[in-house]
Amino acid sequence: MAELADGIRRTAPRRISWRLVAIWSLAAILTCAFLFTGLRGNISFVLNLRLTQLVGMVQVGVAVAVSTVVFQTITNNRILSPSIMGLDALYLFCQTALVFALGGFGYAALDPAWKFGGEAVLMMAASAALFVPMLRRSSEMLMMILTGVVLGLLFRSLSSLLSRLIDPNDFAVLQGASFANFQPLDPALLAVGATVTVLGTLAAWRTRHTLDVVALGREAAVGLGLDWNRTVTAHLLLVACLVASATALVGPLAFLGLLVVAVAERICGTRRHAVLFPAACGVGVVMLVGAQLIGRAGFGGAVVISVIVEFVGGLVFLALLFARRRQ
Amino acid sequence: MIEIEDVSFARQGTPVLQDISLSIPAGGVTALVGPNGAGKSTLLSLMARLLPLETGRISIAGKSVAHTRSDALARTVAILRQDTLVSSRLRVGELVGFGRFPHSRGRLTDEDRHLIDDALREFDLTGMADRFVETLSGGQRQRAMVAMAYCQGCDCMLLDEPLNNLDMFYARELMRILRDLADRQGKTIVIVLHDINHAATYADRIVALRDGRLVSFDRTDQVLVPERLEQIFGYRMEIATVDGQPVVLHHR
Numbered sequence: 227m228a229e230l231a232d233g234i235r236r237t238a239p240r241r242i243s244w245r246l247v248a249i250w251s252l253a254a255i256l257t258c259a260f261l262f263t264g265l266r267g268n269i270s271f272v273l274n275l276r277l278t279q280l281v282g283m284v285q286v287g288v289a290v291a292v293s294t295v296v297f298q299t300i301t302n303n304r305i306l307s308p309s310i311m312g313l314d315a316l317y318l319f320c321q322t323a324l325v326f327a328l329g330g331f332g333y334a335a336l337d338p339a340w341k342f343g344g345e346a347v348l349m350m351a352a353s354a355a356l357f358v359p360m361l362r363r364s365s366e367m368l369m370m371i372l373t374g375v376v377l378g379l380l381f382r383s384l385s386s387l388l389s390r391l392i393d394p395n396d397f398a399v400l401q402g403a404s405f406a407n408f409q410p411l412d413p414a415l416l417a418v419g420a421t422v423t424v425l426g427t428l429a430a431w432r433t434r435h436t437l438d439v440v441a442l443g444r445e446a447a448v449g450l451g452l453d454w455n456r457t458v459t460a461h462l463l464l465v466a467c468l469v470a471s472a473t474a475l476v477g478p479l480a481f482l483g484l485l486v487v488a489v490a491e492r493i494c495g496t497r498r499h500a501v502l503f504p505a506a507c508g509v510g511v512v513m514l515v516g517a518q519l520i521g522r523a524g525f526g527g528a529v530v531i532s533v534i535v536e537f538v539g540g541l542v543f544l545a546l547l548f549a550r551r552r553q
Numbered sequence: 554m555i556e557i558e559d560v561s562f563a564r565q566g567t568p569v570l571q572d573i574s575l576s577i578p579a580g581g582v583t584a585l586v587g588p589n590g591a592g593k594s595t596l597l598s599l600m601a602r603l604l605p606l607e608t609g610r611i612s613i614a615g616k617s618v619a620h621t622r623s624d625a626l627a628r629t630v631a632i633l634r635q636d637t638l639v640s641s642r643l644r645v646g647e648l649v650g651f652g653r654f655p656h657s658r659g660r661l662t663d664e665d666r667h668l669i670d671d672a673l674r675e676f677d678l679t680g681m682a683d684r685f686v687e688t689l690s691g692g693q694r695q696r697a698m699v700a701m702a703y704c705q706g707c708d709c710m711l712l713d714e715p716l717n718n719l720d721m722f723y724a725r726e727l728m729r730i731l732r733d734l735a736d737r738q739g740k741t742i743v744i745v746l747h748d749i750n751h752a753a754t755y756a757d758r759i760v761a762l763r764d765g766r767l768v769s770f771d772r773t774d775q776v777l778v779p780e781r782l783e784q785i786f787g788y789r790m791e792i793a794t795v796d797g798q799p800v801v802l803h804h805r
Contacts, residue, residue, distance in 0.1 A: 438651070445634045450655055495642060
């Protein structure tokens with residue numbers, strides 16, 4: 227009997243690992259297609275350029291996927307992503323304030339490494355200042371999320387106020403900085419961002435079993451021996467770190483995280499983090515590289531990647547909703 | 554086994570518990586009873602470290618609840634609350650397996666797998682090991698939750714109103730399982746109960762609270778007399794005897 231039960235329990239993981247292999251194979255195929263199709267002119271130059279872009283996309287895909295998975299688990303919901311913490315809005319506000327203060331030319335002349343570092347630190351400090359004291363006082367997640375929404379609104383209104391005050395040329399510069407963009411990636415920035423992402427992802431992966439327990443809810447998790455406040459605080463900081471590195475590198479990608487995790491969970495049919503992490507990362511890479519490919523093939527590179535991601539993403543999301551209703 | 558000394562607790566200045574001191578011996582089933590708002594769940598939450606201890610001391614098997622690391626306590630005491638399960642797409646076998654987390658931190662050993670299979674068999678869940686928890690009925694789900702707490706392998710189990718939302722069949726079944734665990738394996742079980750008759754049938758001892766104070770702590774048959782029940786619940790109720798078992802006619 228025990229063997230039988232054991233046998234049943236082992237078939238399901240095998241199917242899941244096949245699905246993981248499928249996701250990552252697709253990611254590999256798309257990656258190759260992205261690198262090697264339509265090569266013209268100075269091949270080594272073009273390859274070099276594409277490779278930089280690819281590293282950026284993989285890094286952002288992974289950072290967004292991991293941060294959203296962790297965020298959803300610790301806040302115990304499936305429909306929020308870290309952008310709800312107002313982090314994206316804060317980033318936009320920083321951009322606007324900088325353009326406002328320095329003018330379009332001054333902004334463009336800023337040393338990107340300093341800008342990146344400053345923004346990352348600012349965003350981490352902001353989320354630490356906002357959310358850690360709240361966690362100390364109580365574990366009221368709803369309150370925290372509400373605060374995030376309100377702050378997001380505040381930052382967004384401040385940005386739109388400032389952008390009304392600047393002159394049209396500066397506004398064009400701002401527009402370029404306000405949408406996710408993979409074109410002008412600085413290799414030095416990439417190195418910093420990739421290091422942060424790799425370290426953050428490793429940290430999240432090490433706590434995958436703990437996160438499974440966190441997903442059971444506070445009381446069950448404490449009963450199983452977790453130090454709840456410490457665990458949640460540490461993971462929130464990790465999320466802030468990953469979001470900051472992704473956002474500072476390419477700009478806000480509000481919809482991507484939500485979508486990537488929903489699709490990954492749908493494909494694998496489990497919330498176990500040992501499966502969900504690799505699945506979500508794979509889906510993230512597939513989506514970003516796929517969107518870039520579509521943009522290059524269909525629109526001659528004229529369309530910004532975020533537009534495609536949000537468009538395709540919205541469609542997939544609707545399909546998921548309908549499919550669930552039919553079940 | 555469980556020592557509670559001078560425990561008081563207040564919520565926003567309103568006292569919920571006042572000067573509770575009692576010592577629950579190892580082994581057997583202890584029922585926590587009392588009217589709504591008596592502080593039963595609060596006391597259990599304090600024992601289970603779900604609420605921070607403000608004044609007084611609680612220790613379980615010699616481990617101070619306030620000063621022992623949470624993961625060390627998780628190997629001594631298992632708790633079961635009326636949690637709605639948030640994690641969807643969880644199989645019964647996986648859920649029960651979480652009981653091994655305090656021991657193996659999620660990396661299941663062969664011994665863990667063996668213990669999980671044991672727990673599944675003990676609670677008659679073997680055939681359901683592969684089903685998703687959300688497809689179970691309320692009674693089966695509660696049984697799976699108890700199986701998880703059992704799988705934790707602790708000498709002491711704290712349960713907060715586990716009979717809520719269970720029909721008579723499953724309520725009786727759960728109480729029999731708990732009684733059986735106490736008899737066969739010498740577990741110390743503390744359980745918050747609403748229905749005094751479940752306590753009358755299955756508990757060895759009754760802890761009665763009213764308005765945050767300890768009203769009585771005694772053997773079950775000592776508590777089940779009309780005067781003491783009136784002291785606890787505030788109205789007179791008759792006690793009949795059926796087959797030598799006391800039955801409280803609290804609904805008349």
